Amino acid sequence: MCLAIPMRVVEIKGGTDSLLDPQIAIVDADGIRKEVRLDLVDRMPETGDYLIIHAGFAIHCLDAEEARTNLELMREMAEGLDQLPDKDKP
Amino acid sequence: MCLAIPMRVVEIKGGTDSLLDPQIAIVDADGIRKEVRLDLVDRMPETGDYLIIHAGFAIHCLDAEEARTNLELMREMAEGLDQLPDKDKP
Amino acid sequence: MNTQIVLDHGSGGLASQELIGSLFLRYLTNPHLHQLEDAAVLDGQAGRLAFSTDSYVVDPIFFPGGNIGELAVNGTINDLAMRGAKPLCLSLGLIIEEGLAMDTLEEIVRSIARACDYAGVPVVTGDTKVVPRGKADKIFINTSGIGVIRDGVEVSATQAVKDDVIILSGTLADHGITILTSREGLQVDGNLQSDTRPLHFLVQNILDQAAHAVHTMRDPTRGGLGTTLSEIAKTTGLCMEIEEKAIPVQGEVRAACELMGLDPLYLANEGKCVVFAAPEKAELILETMRATPEGRESAIIGRVTDVHPGRVVLTTISGGARLVEPLTGEPLPRIC
């Protein structure tokens, strides 16, 4: 029950009234846009940040820098997982 | 607003309770049968009588004898409407 | 298996395939349908083709004398037959409301199969859609059909000419009155029955006898005989003179019509046709029709004249005369 995808924030809307006009983000992924609720995020996102979206809510916010870093980390790890002891030389 | 046709009584039903089981007649015309309410008739019909049916109610009851008499009267009148002064001999 | 239709049965996935396998192919057996292709392929046909379509939305779906399934088969066969065509095959498009009992659907499909077998006209291609509850009324059926028209047959509303004899193949209004009185609130008891039946055997018998003498054929479905004749009168600019006392109407049907203020001329028929024939062959055609079970009660009901161009004139049972105009809207029970 955990389908969630990252989408980029293109706009923050509302916030004048928590009941009638709650703060919401418009997020984008490859041209698909959706309004999502921000009730659950620890940190208010800014335009350009990424949000992890689940069931119409943002459940996590990461800035573009964090997102990129993680990807590079992944690449590095794929290249040099050298902390793993090689099985031939235990 | 006066479409009504004569139908023959084939059965009288109910009557044990004016609310839950009111008296109704099952009437027939050429094999078509229908239940009709008897609330409005002056005289309770018997099987074989004719009822004039309008909007699900019997509004008049005539016995077979009356019905036949009327028809014969009609025939006689068609034959000899002699009470009419002839236009040639006023 | 499910005891009722669910949306998944219309998904195009396994549930659809299961329904097709367990129901449609079981009853509607023929090599074309079994291929389950996008389209059926029919071997080269000689002659002109007739092509017709009708959707069936009858309520109730089961009624005295038939159900929506056989109605859909016979209805399209009849429209083909009315052009003088020999019906070749049918398509079958079902739109089903989610929640329809599987047994009900099976009964309808079985009855489609029976009607096809009887008529000798197979369903060669089909389609099933399921819509959410409340978005349709149990089941709607579309059938389309292809027929082949033999050489020398030229039947259409424009072909009727002066002096043609108008023959009706049987009693009027059976289907229409049966449906109306089957509806909630209008129940009457009685031996009312839809006349749903295929007419192509009757038509082929007629054409065998006198193909050139048949000018126009029509099955007076929705709108009834009154509307059908009005249309032909308008198309040809001729006058249709008909006799009320010559038009067969069953006693029960007439009584129910009187009760509800309806005119049998405007009620639907699903197994009757009206044939316009050259006078010299009229008796032969009438005899041929009467010799076919579905035309046993055929009667000459009138003639084509030029007295009142473009109009239908009815001589009433009492000896009067009046115009017959096309139906305006749905026939409704009335008390006025």
Add this chain to the structure above:
Amino acid sequence: MNTQIVLDHGSGGLASQELIGSLFLRYLTNPHLHQLEDAAVLDGQAGRLAFSTDSYVVDPIFFPGGNIGELAVNGTINDLAMRGAKPLCLSLGLIIEEGLAMDTLEEIVRSIARACDYAGVPVVTGDTKVVPRGKADKIFINTSGIGVIRDGVEVSATQAVKDDVIILSGTLADHGITILTSREGLQVDGNLQSDTRPLHFLVQNILDQAAHAVHTMRDPTRGGLGTTLSEIAKTTGLCMEIEEKAIPVQGEVRAACELMGLDPLYLANEGKCVVFAAPEKAELILETMRATPEGRESAIIGRVTDVHPGRVVLTTISGGARLVEPLTGEPLPRIC
């Protein structure tokens, strides 16, 4: 005139005739339909015939990229084309919910007319029914169609053989995702558009180039490409090996699928076909397809083998491999 459809428009009487005259004949002009006969009569046709039917119940009836009217025209044209037939004519059966705005109906009819004109395939016979409010969902459309198959063309699911090249005519899942995201409660914005379009020009171009080399054609509508290929695998007992990265899917479509947990392989397409071609002609066919506007994004997505008999095997974008089974039921948005 009425601004909305009422039951009388389906009565078969004057209101029906007025609707036919003021709307259908106005837009769908052709001599066959103008006759308003029980069936259209088509002049003698040489060759084998293809016959197909489909009902369209799409909700919403207007969606980005099209509406139910053109969908109904293109859909049946495509089913005929998939058998290698040149579509000849269509029937049109409308079931309308009382209360539909006349303007809406007019827009749909206009769009049917436009689609027919573009495709060069006329509606030659039709039928209109009206059902009470709440007994249908705005409008359902059935189209049936007849096509002619030229000599030498033999296209069906059974014809696919080992080593055939599998060509897809363009991007996947456009229609399915557009409809799902147009529904109440699932709105997403974005440039999603149905791909509804006729494929018979594409098919005729292919057949002009290499009629004998085309073994199987299918339009992966409901059930999507996954189900279509599974069916062919099952029919032939062969293995369909396809490459995820070769299958064109638009960015927006893929994003919307990820968001809702849907697989583009199982979503409907309404303007795409998959072609099984002999390898020696595959490049020629691919080029021909790419040179036709509706096939511009055609791609070879796989090959027929005998590795996993009766199965479809997908090499994933990450280099893995998995089976592709047919769809079970309606694709639903999920959060798991």
Add this chain to the structure above:
Amino acid sequence: MKYIDEYRSQELVRSLTERLHAKISRPVRIMEVCGTHTIAIFRHGLRRMLPEQIELISGPGCPVCVTPSGVIDAFIDLAGRKDILITTFGDMIRVPGTTGSLAQARAAGADVHIVYSPMDALELARHNPHKLVVFLAVGFETTTPTIGATVLEAARRNMDNFCIFPAAKVIPPPLRALMEDPKLQVDGLLCPGHVSVILGSRAYGFLVEEFGLACAVAGFEPTDILLAITSLVNQVQSGHPTVDNCYGRAVAPEGNRKAREIVDQVFKPVDSDWRGLGPIPASGLGLREEYGAFDITRRLEIPIVNSGEPPGCRCGEILKGICQPPDCPLFGRACSPASPIGPCMVSTEGTCAAWHRYGTLD
């Protein structure tokens, strides 16, 4: 059908018309005041059989036609409200008010059911407890007893979701109003057969006494009508007007007392507006106080706006017998059953509709 077919017999009809042709010696203007008579005359093609000297004119005899468009607008307004289920005789469903008909309201989403009997409306109320079921109580003497009996039944069952919209009318007051109109020159009246079943033939005595009008109560079969016409011709030519009951098999001189009692128990006379005739005192039926709970116009605020007649429509004059449908410039052109302008065209019983549907052959 027994006691229908016999009265349609061609021989009987021929012998009656022959007599009539033989006897008539002067022009006779006859008004039929019941729409069902109008229809029967057309349906059986009787007009052509009558001597030329007989002129048949139609009076205000279709309850649908005489209901003002403001009332029909009120029906439609009501139909459009939430949780209201409208029940009506089929006759009313296509009648246009100023903006549309009940059929159009239904197409637009209103809950409108056609019933055959007012009792069916009560059944619908029982099966739709969350809806307020309203029966549109339109009708003349024939029909009002059935509505009265239904209200009594609703009261016995203590139903709180059933109401009627009282719009029924009675026939004698407009007959008096018509006869008082100097423009209308009528020699004889074909008295409405089924209205008379309830009222009794004696009810027309005042027309003979006060206006010297020849009266004949007629049934609805061809011979019934011909017999009554013959009687009227006879009365007129002999100079001895009376009320001749030519529908003895259904009509008693004193009518149906029980039915009248039920009507009196439930309804009381109220002033009422007639299309074409205008307001007529004591010509309508309102619910008595005791049954006010079943009166939708007391339960809800329903404004009835006097909305006038459609421009150009001559229904008013037609209903008064002052002109005939072909005298209306819209007849058969802008106004036809498929797109009716006035109520006389839309009601199946309407005079214009009858003329249009059955036409004239000459």
Add this chain to the structure above:
Amino acid sequence: MKYIDEYRSQELVRSLTERLHAKISRPVRIMEVCGTHTIAIFRHGLRRMLPEQIELISGPGCPVCVTPSGVIDAFIDLAGRKDILITTFGDMIRVPGTTGSLAQARAAGADVHIVYSPMDALELARHNPHKLVVFLAVGFETTTPTIGATVLEAARRNMDNFCIFPAAKVIPPPLRALMEDPKLQVDGLLCPGHVSVILGSRAYGFLVEEFGLACAVAGFEPTDILLAITSLVNQVQSGHPTVDNCYGRAVAPEGNRKAREIVDQVFKPVDSDWRGLGPIPASGLGLREEYGAFDITRRLEIPIVNSGEPPGCRCGEILKGICQPPDCPLFGRACSPASPIGPCMVSTEGTCAAWHRYGTLD
């Protein structure tokens, strides 16, 4: 798609799998405890790429699968009641209880709507004031905050026709229960990525400390999963189990505090029954007293009957990781996605469904 495609890169995947093949030196049993992981592994065809020594087994990670059939029966019972409108995630709609599914109930007339967000259920309540709208609150840590926020919103708006059916569960207690089961021999745990977004990676510390279990928090793309598997293999082979957060772009060590606060504000731990695992203390979430008005089980009497498992179905063992789908004699025969017997076959995320849908190529 940005930050999705990159993690599916074939080069990255190849390089990760090559490393893994190079490094692995002993059999490693890894449990994935999230259905979304199960699906991702199948969907991307990862199984075949992994070294033979790695055995992947699926745990109780699909909330639909672990919901007892008695609860599903209660959903269906509720759906059949008058004036109830059920809202649910699409995942739940085909799951069979003992007598049928919500899809079948809907076909039979129940008002069942699929929503994408619990907030959509609130909207439905606003538009259907005459209905009591019930959201079937099934889910794990990822989803419960969205439900909590929706309940808070309903409370702020004073809605009286919105309720939830509390049936959500939490992940750590069953993990403990599983690890305490001696039948289950697992070396490493693929920790559920989006559950961890809320819980934080620290939440798995007890598994390392108490059971010496290797833990790696994994995202859902092929490289995410491979990286985490590699980490687990590394931990196991090195003998140094830890919690390795391999999904750093989404998961913080401390998780999402705000989301947890919302859950704590609205819900309280309750004992809960897990299909296959049986009752586990404090493993479910009930509504706190303050929000009792939004609890349908308090507003209506809804009996939940412990109805047991379908005969022959081995879902229980599968959910415990004790056996794999092909071990069930019904798998692929009597039980298939088209006619599922157990919940593991019907849920899209279910282990049996995944095995059936994506099959195995060997």
